[in-house]
Structure formats: structure tokens, C-alpha cells
Amino acid sequence: MFPTVTHTTTPDCEPSQFILPDLVNDCHYPLRQNPHCHAVSRASDQWLVDVAQLVEPEIRGYIDMDIGAFVATCYPDADAFHLQVCSDFTAWLFIIDDWMEYGVVDVQGVRESCNFAFRDPINFDTEQLGAKMCKLFFSRFRETAGPGCTERFIHGGELFFAAVAKQVDDHPKGHIYDLESYIALRRDLSAMKICFPLIQCVARIDLPDEVLSHPVVMALEDAINDHVAWSNDILSYNKEQSYGDAHLENIVAVLMNERGLDLQGAMDYAGQMCKDAIQRFDSNRARLPSWEEEVDRQVAIYVEGMQNWMVGSLHWHFNSARYAIKQDRVVKLLPKKHL
Template sequence: MDPTTPIMLPTVAHNTAPDSEPSQFILPDLINDCHYPLRKNPHCYAVSCASDQWLIDVARLAEHELRGYIEMDAGRFAAFLYPDADAFHLQVCCDFINWIFIIDDWMEGRCRRSTGSTRILYFLRYAIPSILILEQLGAKMCKSFFSRFRETASLGCTEWFIHGSELFFAGAAKQAGDLCQGTDSGIKPCFALIEFVAGIDLPDEVMSHPVVKALEDATNDHVACNDDILSYNKEQSRGDEHWENIVAVLMHDRGLDLHSAMDHAGQMCKDAIQHFEFNCTILPSWGEDVDRQVAIYIEGLQNWMIGSLHWHFVSARYFGKDRHAVKLDRIVKLLPKKHL
């Protein structure tokens, strides 16, 4: 197999689902399978407070929505993902993460609001502040963080960020495809933030190289798959009609029971790491200065894999008050399904 080919959904058959659902399940050992060092940005607390205030001032959400996003702890998330950023760059990243979660929730229809995605992309591409753009709440938030992003981002970094955002909106609009294939993931624009916080500017020949693309795809696969695993309980309790969680897909399409599907998805995360490591060994050289920047970028991708994984057990978004116990024993009690 071509080592730069993205990991595909396994086709191996397993045990079929039992007649009755289990009351609990055991998570794969995701943390021990991901060996990269976890670091936290020293500006975490100050930036978290500032970004929370930004949500209050700019997002103007209803109180119960606002509380949910603050408890999500995007500040800790950004601090894990970008541990070497200064306070200014870290807050731009944190504000973006808050925004992308809100936009993702809205596009899934849970809040029944328009994102104004066309206007958002128009602003990102042309940076033209119009009254129509400012009428859309999502676009107001976008203008707020993107104007700060443009203060220091290179032209190449800006272009990659916009391109990643276009992919996100295109995938989310289709509402189709496997999350582990990266078709509607909001992760890709976040990779441009690795360049942004480090002040580097990787040439197009590097960013378009098949091995670099394979490293990004492997990171995307790992982050998306572990997110599906760790968000499964919350999502299954909602009983969504259009549900693209990889665990649910494996159960439905491959006839797996919950435990087998969890194990299978966990193996996909391990395969993504193996795929990443292999491509690191075949990375070409572009000269001393560019290679130094590439090494920073690769470390940033590693921070994304380990940081996003640990954050799921820090944020109350996924396991609530049980998150610390779940991290230790990996036992998750199935939530009852809500009647829509």
C-alpha cells in the first residue's frame, strides 16, 4: 500500500450486536497508545479568562449556551495544542476554537441558527467588512479573531487557513462521509495555526508535498477517530437521525457490537499513529532552514494528537463530573437515549 494513502475503514467482520445493549463499555487505551509528550502553555489561565470574556462580549449567547461553552474549557484545549505560543497568539487560537465549536454545533442544527457560512468565507477570502457580514453572529466572531490573525500571519499561512476553512464548511454542508476520512472535520484550519503561533512560513512545495499531506491526514484521522470514540456516549444519547460517528458506523455497516466497534476504532487510532511515524521516516529535505520549520510543524501535529486526546478528559463537554474517573479506569456508563 502507498504509505501516503489515508487510512480506510477496516473491512474485517466481527461479532454481531447482541439482543440487548450493554449498560457500560470500556474505552480503548488511547492515552497509552499515543506516546507524544503533553505540554501546557504557561499563559493558559490568563488566556482562558480573556477568551471567556470574548465569548460573553462577542458571541452574546443565551446563558445556558454560554455556560456550556465556558465549561468546555477551550483555553485548556488551546494550551495543550499550542504550548509554545505567546499570550496574543494563544488567544487568537483559543477564540478560533470556541468559534469553530459553536459553528459546528449550529451547523448540526442543535441550536437552529444560521451560521452565515458563505459570508464568513467571503470575509476570510476578501477581508471586506460589510453590514451584511456583521449581521451574522458567526461572522461577527470570525471578523473578531481573523482581524487579529492577519496582524502577524504570513500570506501562505493565511491562504492555508482559508483553504482549510473552506474544506470544513464544504464538508459540514454535505453532512456526509466518514469523520475519520476527514470530510467534515474542523481540524484542518487549525493546522495553519501551528505556523501562525511559531511565526514560520512553509513554502507551497512543502505544504503540497505528498508526505506532508500524509502526515496531516494521519493526524486528522487520529484526532477525528479519538473524538468519535470519546464523544460516542453523549452522541448516542441524543439519538441523532443523521449520525456519522465512526463507532456507530462500524456497528451499523460492519455488524459489530459496541465493544468490538470500540476496539476497532481504537485500532484505527493506533494505525493512524503508525502511519504518521512511517511518513516521518520518509520525509525529504528542503535545506537546513526549511527543515527546521518542518520539524516545528511536525511537533505541532504531534501536539494536536496528544493534546486533543487529554483535553477530552479535562473538559466537562464529554464525561461531565465523571471525566477524571473515566480517564483512570476507562469505564463509561451508557447514558439513556433522549426522546426527540
């Protein structure tokens, strides 16, 4: 499953910089942008002001992320209505994840209130801001999502909150994950298990359980999930290590600890893991079984949607102010912050 180790030495002193893997050139899928990008971006920014009740300077960081551009590349074929749902959901996800990570909200409390909002977004009433945001985007999601798609979205949300709760509980203990347990946790932390049914909702399809439980389809989802999560870890490592958080929730630090790699070796190793995830996606796509004609058509749409998510997410990371990545891929390590 894992690539061959190429760097096994640990330097006597801390490195001052590292070179990012060439993730963009390794990901060979075409990048497309939704034509509704500009309008949805403006509406998404206003949503943060009106609904999330964010003000300066906090709101500036989220606006500079350009969430509208993010969803426009991940969902290039969505109509304006569905693209707005995706944008509002993604804004909520970034905000609620930050609030939980930095202790702004109680994880268990927001988990319970958001789950209630998912189950009954029309009638459930709450003063919890994160759950209020859930009600607004999820009530629109349910207007067009099929029953299977809706239930899988809710289940993906439950897995995400459970993983965050575990992460927050592990953090003060200084727990260091082994590679296998980290991969399992990261697949829930990535929130891709919420995004997979969103891909179907946008395309107005609702694949049957017998399709989504097929080993090849599940392997495709794992490959996309891994690539999105690991590339995010690679590109966010510098910021995380400056806060001292990378040892808990980053594939690079996990590899350094478990494989005895130096920083550059772990970066290279993680980059190869991303390449391997692409190869897994391609090989499993070629092995897809055939169902009936209409189901096969919908499966093809779903698989292309996963592909769009992989390439769209990757390119957004390189362009987003949240990650501040230089195009030459040479990254100078940020100094540690004293909190």
C-alpha cells in the first residue's frame, strides 16, 4: 500500500525549508470552472456577513479564501442554485471546523445541535450559530436530494463530528497516531464522506446502496478521500508546525515519526502516496462493473464528479490565501509561535 522509503536520515539541526511534491503536475485531470463562479462568490461572502455573523478582522480570512472559487472548480457543472448550496455548506464546514479546533464552541454541543438540524432542518430551533447555518443550507439541499443521498449526507456528518471529537480529546494528551490509525481517522476528518453525497445531489442523481457498497466504488471513494486529505496535509504542514499542532493531525509528521524520516523525506513520501492514490483511482475506474444502462450513466457522472473534486481542491489550495503557497514549491519553515 505504501511507497518505498527514500530518505531515512534525521539531520542534527532543524531544516530551514523544504520542497513541496509536484502535486499539480502529478494530477493529470482537466481543471474546469463553473460559469456561475463570480455571482456565487459574491453571494457566499454576503452569507458569511449575514448568517455567520462574522465581522472584521475574522471575516477577512474567510473572504480571502475565496470559497466560491473553490466550489466552482469542485462542482463545475452545477447550476447556480446547487452551486450556492455547495458554497454555503463549504463555508459552514471551514468555520465550524475552525471553531471546534480552537475551542470557540463545545464540540459535543455543536455536534448534537447540528445533527438535530440535519434530521429536521425546518422545525428544529436553536440558538447555536453553527446549527442555524446548518438549517439554512441543508433545507435547500433537501429540496432536490434523494432519500438515499440525504441519509448518506447525514451519516457523513456524524462521522465527521465523531472524528473531530476524538481529535480534540487526543490533542491535550499528546497522542501520536500510527500510520494506519491516522489514515482511518483522516478519512472521516476530511469531511469527504459528506461531500460524496453532495456530488450526487448537484448532479440530481441518487445511486442505490448496492452500487455505493460495491468494493470498486468504495475503493474509488477512498482514493479520492486520501488524495484530498493528504495533499491538504502536505500544503498545510508549515502553518500547523508553527503552532505545534502538526504531530497530531498531519500525514507528514506521522510519517516522520513512524518511518524515521527527515522532513524532506516525509514530504516526498507523502507526495508519492498522493500519486499512488491517483493510480488507485484510475485502476479502479477501469475495473468498474456494469449495472443497467441508466445506473451506468449515473455512475459515470459520479466518478467524474469525484475526479473534479480532486483536481479542483488541489488547484484551489495553491491559489488560496489560507495556505500562501509559492509556485516554485520551495517553502521556508515558519518560526514556532509561543501561545
